[in-house]
Amino acid sequence: MSLDAVVTYVVERLPELWLRTGEHLMLTGCSTLAAMFIGIPLGILIFRTTWLRGPLMGVIGILQTIPSLAMLVFLLALLKKIGVLPALIALTLYALLPIARNTLTGLEEVSSEVMEAAQGIGMKEYQQLMMVRIPLAAPVIVAGIRTAAVVGVGIATLSAFIGAGGLGQFINRGLALANTNLILLGAIPAALLAVVVDFSIGAFEWGLRPERKKDKKGSLRRLMRRLAFVLPVAIVLISMLTYFTKPGWISKTAAQLKSGNKVVRIGTKNFTEQIILGEMMAQLIETKTDLIVERRFNLGGTMICHGALVNGEIDLYAEYTGTGLTAILKHPVIPDPEEALNHVTRAYHERFDAQWLKPFGFNNTYALTVREADAKKNQWNRISDLVNMAMEMRAGFTAEFAERPDGYPGLRRIYGLRFGEVRDFDPALMYEAVVKGEVDVVCAFATDGRIAAYHLVPLKDDLNFFPPYHAAPVIRENILKTHPKLGDVLSLFGGLIDNATMQRLNFEVDGKKRKTAEMVEEFLKAKGIL
Amino acid sequence: MIKLTHIFKSFDGGRSYAVKDLSLSVGKGETLVLLGSSGCGKTTTLKMINRLIEPTQGIIEVGGKDVMDYDPVDLRRQIGYVFQGIGLFPHMTIEQNVEIVPRLLGWSIRSRQERMRELLDLVGLPAESFAQRFPDELSGGQQQRVGVARALAANPTYLLMDEPFGALDALTREALQQELLNLKKQLKKTIVFVTHDLHEALLIGDRIAILHEGNLEQIGTKKDILDTPATQFVQDLFTIKRPGTLT
Ligand SMILES: Nc1ncnc2c1ncn2[C@@H]1O[C@H](COP(=O)(O)OP(=O)(O)OP(=O)(O)O)[C@@H](O)[C@H]1O
Numbered sequence: 001m002s003l004d005a006v007v008t009y010v011v012e013r014l015p016e017l018w019l020r021t022g023e024h025l026m027l028t029g030c031s032t033l034a035a036m037f038i039g040i041p042l043g044i045l046i047f048r049t050t051w052l053r054g055p056l057m058g059v060i061g062i063l064q065t066i067p068s069l070a071m072l073v074f075l076l077a078l079l080k081k082i083g084v085l086p087a088l089i090a091l092t093l094y095a096l097l098p099i100a101r102n103t104l105t106g107l108e109e110v111s112s113e114v115m116e117a118a119q120g121i122g123m124k125e126y127q128q129l130m131m132v133r134i135p136l137a138a139p140v141i142v143a144g145i146r147t148a149a150v151v152g153v154g155i156a157t158l159s160a161f162i163g164a165g166g167l168g169q170f171i172n173r174g175l176a177l178a179n180t181n182l183i184l185l186g187a188i189p190a191a192l193l194a195v196v197v198d199f200s201i202g203a204f205e206w207g208l209r210p211e212r213k214k215d216k217k218g219s220l221r222r223l224m225r226r227l228a229f230v231l232p233v234a235i236v237l238i239s240m241l242t243y244f245t246k247p248g249w250i251s252k253t254a255a256q257l258k259s260g261n262k263v264v265r266i267g268t269k270n271f272t273e274q275i276i277l278g279e280m281m282a283q284l285i286e287t288k289t290d291l292i293v294e295r296r297f298n299l300g301g302t303m304i305c306h307g308a309l310v311n312g313e314i315d316l317y318a319e320y321t322g323t324g325l326t327a328i329l330k331h332p333v334i335p336d337p338e339e340a341l342n343h344v345t346r347a348y349h350e351r352f353d354a355q356w357l358k359p360f361g362f363n364n365t366y367a368l369t370v371r372e373a374d375a376k377k378n379q380w381n382r383i384s385d386l387v388n389m390a391m392e393m394r395a396g397f398t399a400e401f402a403e404r405p406d407g408y409p410g411l412r413r414i415y416g417l418r419f420g421e422v423r424d425f426d427p428a429l430m431y432e433a434v435v436k437g438e439v440d441v442v443c444a445f446a447t448d449g450r451i452a453a454y455h456l457v458p459l460k461d462d463l464n465f466f467p468p469y470h471a472a473p474v475i476r477e478n479i480l481k482t483h484p485k486l487g488d489v490l491s492l493f494g495g496l497i498d499n500a501t502m503q504r505l506n507f508e509v510d511g512k513k514r515k516t517a518e519m520v521e522e523f524l525k526a527k528g529i530l
Numbered sequence: 531m532i533k534l535t536h537i538f539k540s541f542d543g544g545r546s547y548a549v550k551d552l553s554l555s556v557g558k559g560e561t562l563v564l565l566g567s568s569g570c571g572k573t574t575t576l577k578m579i580n581r582l583i584e585p586t587q588g589i590i591e592v593g594g595k596d597v598m599d600y601d602p603v604d605l606r607r608q609i610g611y612v613f614q615g616i617g618l619f620p621h622m623t624i625e626q627n628v629e630i631v632p633r634l635l636g637w638s639i640r641s642r643q644e645r646m647r648e649l650l651d652l653v654g655l656p657a658e659s660f661a662q663r664f665p666d667e668l669s670g671g672q673q674q675r676v677g678v679a680r681a682l683a684a685n686p687t688y689l690l691m692d693e694p695f696g697a698l699d700a701l702t703r704e705a706l707q708q709e710l711l712n713l714k715k716q717l718k719k720t721i722v723f724v725t726h727d728l729h730e731a732l733l734i735g736d737r738i739a740i741l742h743e744g745n746l747e748q749i750g751t752k753k754d755i756l757d758t759p760a761t762q763f764v765q766d767l768f769t770i771k772r773p774g775t776l777t
Pocket residue numbers: 541548566567568569570571572573574575614726
């Protein structure tokens with residue numbers, strides 16, 4: 001990309017960048033602040049209560065070793081909520097260790113000579129703590145806060161995964177759409193933010209230090225010290241401003257008030273097809289009703305979307321019959337598409353108060369996919385053809401496929417397939433991996449535009465193992481009751497998109513890097529339903 | 531008045547004693563010097579007087595009252611203490627260091643300020659140029675003088691001084707010793723002064739107590755000690771180590 005193109009690219013996305021940066025600072029700032037309020041008293045407590053040290057630091061240390069994503073998903077399950085709250089809690093827990101540990105270290109390291117003097121001149125215990133020990137430990141404590149905040153900026157990028165926003169949103173979307181520019185749009189500001197946060201807290205600590213003789217009145221140094229003091233405060237204020245002046249936030253609220261809070265929240269999983277379907281539903285609802293759509297796209301995987309729907313965090317998302325049947329209802333595969341749809345419809349109504357609407361038409365089943373050249377050379381047509389060579393092959397699967405009963409475990413059972421090596425991939429990176437020869441076989445999605453574009457060949461499922469995966473809008477019955485029109489509007493999608501069409505739409509975004517919203521609008525207009 | 535009666539102190543549960551059966555008293559307005567070589571128990575004795583350390587056995591009285599009957603904080607605020615390692619608070623200015631005890635005692639800002647100026651003048655560090663500095667912006671000798679000013683700040687009845695001129699060159703030390711002698715005349719305090727320097731002991735002490743490995747070898751005036759050394763140790767101290775300097 002030329003410099004001009006870069007500038008245009010960024011300028012176009014400036015409003016969202018502003019919003020995401022604000023969210024990001026808010027997440028990091030609030031969690032660091034919360035961790036300070038808990039961590040510093042905790043550090044003081046364990047400094048004074050020696051026997052608590054081992055157990056408490058142990059617990060905090062263990063929290064620290066939980067992988068960030070696992071922590072987020074765990075909190076999600078615990079709180080039954082997506083969004084800012086679980087993200088804040090997770091970030092706070094991570095920030096606790098450096099702050100509490102540094103508080104303890106700082107307090108311990110104060111020279112015993114000075115403390116003896118404090119005691120000897122007649123300070124009471126709390127005076128010794130407040131007037132001598134804590135002020136002398138302050139630089140070490142601030143260093144802990146600094147570490148916590150910088151690490152927090154990094155971890156906060158993951159909170160987009162559970163719909164808490166932040167710069168991770170760009171990264172997530174970029175990964176989902178295999179769009180490097182988008183990834184960089186999130187990653188570069190996040191890295192810069194870490195540097196800025198580190199610098200400004202460092203400056204704050206410098207400004208906090210007592211004034212020396214060299215800080216003469218009116219000197220540049222003195223001025224700088226004052227400024228250093230103001231810097232982080234200014235950043236916090238700006239971030240709050242950023243956060244509360246979300247583009248569209250004010251207008252949306254106004255609209256919300258006017259329309260009596262008629263908002264539909266649409267979720268998607270984190271891959272291209274889901275985002276396209278989410279955008280289609282959003283645009284259709286926006287045109288055909290007076291409802292306001294909130295797009296909560298890119299929510300991790302199936303379980304996160306489903307959890308969000310059941311807990312009323314989103315109202316609507318596109319699910320696949322096979323996924324609903326096996327991954328969510330834990331039901332054995334039903335090979336007949338009609339029957340599968342009937343079953344999930346009934347079960348969702350009974351168990352989740354949710355409704356399956358008319359399917360879009362295509363069947364996005366899994367397809368074991370290999371490079372065209374390999375297929376020709378070895379005369380692979382069907383999955384069964386792989387069985388003899390599987391041990392010499394490397395497979396690249398999404399984490400979901402590797403675990404789901406209708407994924408690899410089932411394949412092993414039905415076909416007796418055992419690959420020599422299995423690696424987990426992000427859906428977006430899986431195709432690159434097979435094209436580049438890093439793996440030999442992947443679990444492609446039948447509607448993925450890259451299959452044709454990258455010269456890959458899906459193998460025939462000769463034992464009819466993969467269940468049908470027909471996508472359909474799944475919606476909470478509650479919102480359907482309040483706005484019955486939603487059902488009619490969404491049923492306009494019934495049978496509208498076949499496999500070839502979906503492949504093409506996917507490739508428009510994945511391959512040709514078209515903007516989803518623009519492409520969807522064009523498509524819906526061409527179909528005459530917008 | 532400060533009075534120690536049969537004081538023992540062991541740090542290791544009785545296997546060895548840092549202070550053994552020490553009895554002595556310091557009269558009102560008197561300066562007693564504790565003289566002895568490194569590790570003989572001088573600092574330990576001082577710390578027991580203001581309860582930074584508690585004796586294993588024996589009774590210490592300050593002003594006629596057992597120190598164990600005082601609230602330790604109250605006791606310490608009546609006693610000015612100059613620490614061996616100076617012990618200034620590195621995060622406070624000289625001004626704040628000197629004012630700390632009056633501040634703890636709740637003096638008004640004005641009287642604190644007045645007192646601080648007075649004391650800094652007394653120890654030869656004019657407030658105008660020193661009050662706003664931090665301890666690490668002062669020389670070692672200047673810091674020791676601030677330590678003395680801090681100990682005097684709340685006008686304590688008692689003064690414990692642990693090698694207050696320890697790390698100084700001979701010239702500065704002499705100047706400070708002279709200052710202390712002047713102070714003594716002006717202030718009329720009950721002082722326990724620790725040193726391992728013979729010359730200093732003889733110059734400053736009204737009476738001198740000579741300690742050796744936790745034992746009190748002799749206590750008396752300069753004349754008593756020079757004329758009638760009580761033990762071989764005392765005799766050796768004055769003849770072998772510093773011949774000719776004491777007449
Ligand atoms: N907190 C302590 N724990 C254990 N032993 C101690 C402690 N404080 C002092 N001692 C021991 O008690 C003895 C007397 O120590 P003290 O500090 O009173 O010596 P001092 O006469 O002040 O010596 P110096 O002239 O070097 O300051 C020494 O042997 C020392 O090792």
